[in-house]
Amino acid sequence: MQYDPFSLVMIAWLIKTTIQFSTPLVLTALGGMYSEKSGIVNIGLEGMMLIGAFSAVAATYFTNNPWMGILVSVIAGGALAAVHAIITVKLKGDHIVSGTGVILFATGFTTLMLEVIWGQRGVSEQVTPIPQLVIPGLSEIPFIGDIFDSLSPIVYMMFFAVIISWVVMYKTPFGLRIRAAGEDPSTLDAAGVNVETVRIIGVILSGCLAGLGGAYLSIGYGSRFGKLMTSGRGFIALAALIFGGWSPIGSFLAGTFFGFLEALDSFIQLTIPALAPYNNFIQMTPYILVVIALAGIGRSRPPKAVGVPYEKEKRA
Amino acid sequence: MNQEPITIDEQSNESSRFNQVFDKLQSREFRSTIFHTTISILMALVVAAIIMVATGYDPLSAYSALGLGALLNFDQVLWKATPLLLAGLSVALAFKCGLFNIGAEGQLYMGSIAATAVGYMFALPLGIHIIACLAIGVLAGFLYGLLPGILRAYRGAHEVVTTMMLSYAAVKFTQWLVSEGPMHNPGDSRSVSPFILETAEIGKIFGSPFLSWAFVIAFLCVPLVAFFINKTVMGYEMRAVGLNEEAARTAGIDAKKNMALALGLSGALSGLAGTVEIQSYYHRFYDGWSAGLGFDGITVAVLGRNSPWGVLGGALFFGGLKAGGSFMQTNANVPSEMVQVIQGLVVLFVAAPKLVDWLSKHGIGFASWIKNNPKSGIPSLFSFGYGILCAFLGIVAVGPAVETSFMLLLLGLLVSMGSIAIIVFNLIRDQRSSQITMLISICWFLIAIAGFTMQFVSIGTTSLILGSIGIIIAIWIIKTRPEVIQGQEGIE
Numbered sequence: 001m002q003y004d005p006f007s008l009v010m011i012a013w014l015i016k017t018t019i020q021f022s023t024p025l026v027l028t029a030l031g032g033m034y035s036e037k038s039g040i041v042n043i044g045l046e047g048m049m050l051i052g053a054f055s056a057v058a059a060t061y062f063t064n065n066p067w068m069g070i071l072v073s074v075i076a077g078g079a080l081a082a083v084h085a086i087i088t089v090k091l092k093g094d095h096i097v098s099g100t101g102v103i104l105f106a107t108g109f110t111t112l113m114l115e116v117i118w119g120q121r122g123v124s125e126q127v128t129p130i131p132q133l134v135i136p137g138l139s140e141i142p143f144i145g146d147i148f149d150s151l152s153p154i155v156y157m158m159f160f161a162v163i164i165s166w167v168v169m170y171k172t173p174f175g176l177r178i179r180a181a182g183e184d185p186s187t188l189d190a191a192g193v194n195v196e197t198v199r200i201i202g203v204i205l206s207g208c209l210a211g212l213g214g215a216y217l218s219i220g221y222g223s224r225f226g227k228l229m230t231s232g233r234g235f236i237a238l239a240a241l242i243f244g245g246w247s248p249i250g251s252f253l254a255g256t257f258f259g260f261l262e263a264l265d266s267f268i269q270l271t272i273p274a275l276a277p278y279n280n281f282i283q284m285t286p287y288i289l290v291v292i293a294l295a296g297i298g299r300s301r302p303p304k305a306v307g308v309p310y311e312k313e314k315r316a
Numbered sequence: 317m318n319q320e321p322i323t324i325d326e327q328s329n330e331s332s333r334f335n336q337v338f339d340k341l342q343s344r345e346f347r348s349t350i351f352h353t354t355i356s357i358l359m360a361l362v363v364a365a366i367i368m369v370a371t372g373y374d375p376l377s378a379y380s381a382l383g384l385g386a387l388l389n390f391d392q393v394l395w396k397a398t399p400l401l402l403a404g405l406s407v408a409l410a411f412k413c414g415l416f417n418i419g420a421e422g423q424l425y426m427g428s429i430a431a432t433a434v435g436y437m438f439a440l441p442l443g444i445h446i447i448a449c450l451a452i453g454v455l456a457g458f459l460y461g462l463l464p465g466i467l468r469a470y471r472g473a474h475e476v477v478t479t480m481m482l483s484y485a486a487v488k489f490t491q492w493l494v495s496e497g498p499m500h501n502p503g504d505s506r507s508v509s510p511f512i513l514e515t516a517e518i519g520k521i522f523g524s525p526f527l528s529w530a531f532v533i534a535f536l537c538v539p540l541v542a543f544f545i546n547k548t549v550m551g552y553e554m555r556a557v558g559l560n561e562e563a564a565r566t567a568g569i570d571a572k573k574n575m576a577l578a579l580g581l582s583g584a585l586s587g588l589a590g591t592v593e594i595q596s597y598y599h600r601f602y603d604g605w606s607a608g609l610g611f612d613g614i615t616v617a618v619l620g621r622n623s624p625w626g627v628l629g630g631a632l633f634f635g636g637l638k639a640g641g642s643f644m645q646t647n648a649n650v651p652s653e654m655v656q657v658i659q660g661l662v663v664l665f666v667a668a669p670k671l672v673d674w675l676s677k678h679g680i681g682f683a684s685w686i687k688n689n690p691k692s693g694i695p696s697l698f699s700f701g702y703g704i705l706c707a708f709l710g711i712v713a714v715g716p717a718v719e720t721s722f723m724l725l726l727l728g729l730l731v732s733m734g735s736i737a738i739i740v741f742n743l744i745r746d747q748r749s750s751q752i753t754m755l756i757s758i759c760w761f762l763i764a765i766a767g768f769t770m771q772f773v774s775i776g777t778t779s780l781i782l783g784s785i786g787i788i789i790a791i792w793i794i795k796t797r798p799e800v801i802q803g804q805e806g807i808e
Contacts, residue, residue: 043418043476062725083664091668096416096476100614101663107608108656109367115651116371232484242477280492287481287488291464294473302474 004271012146014260014267019151020221022259023158024049024213024230028237029244029251030165031209035081036246037169038202039182039305040088043099044080045210046234047106052077052211053218054110057225058117060127069219070130070154070212077211078204080106085203089196092309103234111227122227129223130154152220154212161209165248178202182303185310195310210234239290246302258286349621355672357633360661367657368650370711378650385643386636395526395597397635399424399606401534402589403613404631405541406582408622410461410475412545413578414558415468419479420586421610422486423457427587428594429490430456432601433499435512435594445515450533450591457587458580460486465579469572475579483610491603499601507603518596530592535628537585542624554578586610615663634659678743685745695792696742699753702789703738706731706756706782713778714763724766724775731759750793757786 004010028045035042055076060069084102087093111121118124132150169175180188181198189195217233218225240258244250265282268275365375386393403420410417417423431453440448464478493499495507502510520528545551556564557571557578565571589609598605616634620626641655665671682700686693710732714724734756741749760783767775 041476043480087664087668087671091670091674093667093670096418097614097618097663097667100418100611100618101660101667103660104611104615104656104663105660108653108658108660112367112651112653112657113371115653235480235484238477239481277496278492280488280496284485284488287485290481291467291473291478291485294478295467295471 008143009146010267010271012143014263016147016149016151017263017266018256018260019147019155020259021262022256023152023155023220024216024233025237025240025259026252026255027154027158027161027213027216028210028234029240029255030161030248031077031206031213032238032241033165033169033206033246033248033251034178034202034209035206036241036306037182037303038178038199039185039303039308039310040085040199040203041095041099041307042081042084042203042206043096043235043238044084044102044106045206045237046230046232047099047103048077048080048207048210049214049217049230049234049237050103050106050110050228051080052214053229054113054214054225055211056215057124057127057218058113060219061117061125064128066128066130066219069127070215073211073215074208075211077207077209077214079207081204081207081210082200084207085200088309089199089203092311095307107228110225114225114227124225126224127219129219152216154216154220157212158216162248162252169248179303181310182305185305189310199310210237213237236286239286242302243286243290243293261285352669352672353619353621353666355675356665356669357662359665360658363661364654364658366708366711368654369708373650373654374648377648378644378654381644381648381650382637382640382655385640385647389639389643391522391524391527392639393632393635394531395524395528395635396638397631398528398531398534398596399589399593399609400612400616400634401628401631402537402585402592403609404616404620404627405537405624406585406589407613407617408620408624408627409541409545409585410578410582411617411622412551412558413554413575414561415465415575415579415582416476417461417479417579417582417586418476418614419464419481419483419486419610420582420589420613421606421608422479422483423460423583423586424590424606424610425483425486425490426460426590427453427457427583428590428606429493429499429509429601430587431516431591432509432512432594435516436510436600439513440515442515445513446518446595449512449516449595450588453587453591453594454584455587457590458584461583461586462576462580465576465583468579469575479579487604490601494601494603501600509601511600512595516595517599518592520596526597528596530596533588533592537588538624538628541585545624550574550577586613589613612659615659618663618666675743682743682745692793692796695789695796696745696749699749699789699793700739700742702753702786703735703742706735706760706786707739708732709778709782710735713775713782724763724770727759727763727766731756731763734759750790753786753793754790757783757790759783760786 028049031048032042032045052073056066056069056073058069059072060066063069080102084098087098087101088095114124115121130152133153133156134150135148167175169179177188177193177198178201180191180193181195181202185195188198213233214230217229236258237255240254241251243257244252244254261282265279268279268282361379365379368375368378403424406420406423407417431449434449434452435445438445438448460482461479464473464475464482467473467478468475491507494501494509499509501508518528518530518533520526521532543551545555553564553569554574554577556567556569557574561571564574590606593606593609594601612634616627616630619630619633620628637655637658641652644650644654645652682696686697710728710730714728734752738749738752738756740746741752760779764776764779764783767773767779
C-alpha cells in the first residue's frame, strides 16, 4: 500500500516518528555530554544503552511493573558506567580501551542473559511496555493531535532532560565544576574541588541517561529485548554529541536530526518505494556528516582536557 | 685483510642480538607486563566464574570444556586466530604512532568487498588471481584508513571518532552493495554477493576444513610488522611521533605524513584481515559477516600490549576462547556468549594496570599488618574472608527465588556489591569495615525474613547463618578497635 508523501497525515506521522526515534539518541547524547564535558571519553555509551534496554525488560518481566523497569535500567546503566569511571578516573586506565571493554561486556552479558532468562536466542518474551501518555483533548486537534496523540512518557522525560541539562550545565555550580573538570582540571583542583569526584559523577550520570535511552528502545517504543537491539545507536548518539558541539541544545538538535533521518528511512519505504533501495545512503548520512563536521572548519571542538587523566600534583 | 674484522663484527652483532632478546625476556618491564596480563586474565576468569555460578552454570566444567575444546581443535584455534591476528596488528601499528584505530571493522569491510569484487568479476590465472584479490583488498583497506589519517593529520579531526563513524558508514555501504546494489547475487533473497571464482580461493592446509594458508600469511605479517616498527626509518619515525609528537616535530620528523601513513598502513592490515577471511573461508561477501572482528582486533592489541609478538599471543588466546566456546556450548551447556563476556572482562581488567598494582601493594601491606598486629588483624582477616564469601553468595543464595521475587534478587546484588566494599575497606585498613560488615549482615537478615515469608527455607537458613556470622565478626572488630589505634601509633 502506498501513501501520499505530502498528505497532512503522513507529515504528522513523520514528525511523530522523528520524535520517537530521536528520543533514545538525545537521551544518550545528553549522557555522553556529562561524561565528555567532565573530561572522560565515553565510547561505552552503546554498551550502557544495551544493558539499560536489557535490564528494563528483565525487571519488567519479573515485577510486571514497567516503571520498575525504568528505574532498574537507570541503575544498571549507572552501575556499568561506574565501572568505566573507576577504571578511567581512579585507576587512570585508557578511556578508549575501557570503553571497548564495556561494550564487549555488555554485548556478551545481555546476549547470555537473554538465553539464561528466556531460554531462547535472539529475542525475549513480550513484556508490558510503559503505558503511552494520552493527553486528553489533544487528540481532537487535527494535526497536532496526530503527533502528540500517544507518546511514551520517556519522550517527555527527554524534553525535560534537555532543559534540565542546559540549566544544570550553564546555571549551576555543579555544571561549572563539570565543565571545569573537562577544560582545566588543575584550576578546579586549586579551587578546592575534588576533580576525581566530579568526573566520576559525570560518568555515572552518562550511564544513567544512556540506560534510560536503552529502556526507551525496549519498553518505551517496543515491548521486548532483542539481541544487539541498540544496533549502533550509542555511536550515533556519540555522533550527535559531537555534531552538536558538546552542548545540551546542540545534542538535542543533532539527535533530532539523526532521528529524523531514521524516520525518513521508514517514511520513504511507506510513501516512495521507488527510492527504498537507496535507504542505506540515508542511514549513512549521520556518520558521514560527523566526519565532515570534524574535518571541516574545526567548529566541533571537544573539551580541552578530555581523555587526559588528572594527576594531582604531589606536595613537595 | 678487511674481511676478517667484518665477520667478527657480524658474529658479535649476532650474539648481541641474541643477548638483546634474552635481556628483554629477563627484564623487569617484560616480567611485570607478563605478570599484569596473567593476573588480569585470571581476574577476568574469576569474575566470569562468579557470573556462571550466579546464572546456574558450572564454571569448572565450562572452563575444562573450553580448554579441552581449544586443545582438541587446534586447527580451529589457528583459523579463528587468523583475522584476529591481522586486525590486532592493524590496531597495534596505529597505536605505535599514538593513534587509536577503533574503526578497523570498516577497513576490513572495504578490503573484503573490494577483494570479493575482483574475486568474482574477473577471470585470472590461478596464482595471479589470489594475489590480485589480496592486493586490491589491502589497497582498499589502505585508502579507507588513509582518509581518517589525513583528516587527523591535516585537519585535526580526532581519529577515534572518524574511524568509528567511517566504519559504520562502510557497513551500511557494503550492505547496500550486496542487497540492492550492483554486487547482489541475482535471485538470492539474502544480502550476499556471488561466490568468488575458485582461482581466487586460498587453499586449506593439513587437510583441515578450517585452517588455510591464510594463517601462514597472517603469521608472516608478525615479523614483518615487527621489523617495520623496530628496524626501519619510517617505523622509527612513527614510534617517535607516538611517544611525543612535539619532540618528533622538533627533531625534523614530518609528524603529519607519518600519522596519515600509519593509519593507512593500519587500514591495509585490516583490509588484509577481511580479504583472507573471504578468500579462505566465506568465499562470498555476506552482509555483516565479520560480527565485530574489528572490535576483537582492539582487544587482541590491548592484550598484546601493542607489540607484534604480543599480538600473536593475544590472537592465539582469543582464538582459543572462540574455538573452545562452541565446544563448551555443546559439552558443558554453557552458551558460547560467555566467551564474549570473558573477552570484555579481560579488556576491562587489562585497561586498569593500576588495579593489579593496587591489589598487590595493599595485599602485601594487609598481610604484614596482620602479622604485626594479630590481635586486631585476625578479626579483620575474618571480615575480609567474610567479604569474599558474601560477594559470591550474595547472588548465588537468592538464585532459587529469581523467578518469583525481584526484590530478593536486588537485595542479593546489593549484598554482593557491599561485600566488595568490605574487601576493599579491609585491604586499605579503613575503620569503616566494621560498619559495612554490620550493614551486610543486616541485609542478610532482611533476605532471611523475605526468604522465610516466601517459603524458601534454604534461602532463609543460609542468610540467617551468614547474617549471624557477620554480626559476630563486626562486634569482634569493634571490640578490638582501640588496640588497633594503639598498635598503629606504636608503629609510627
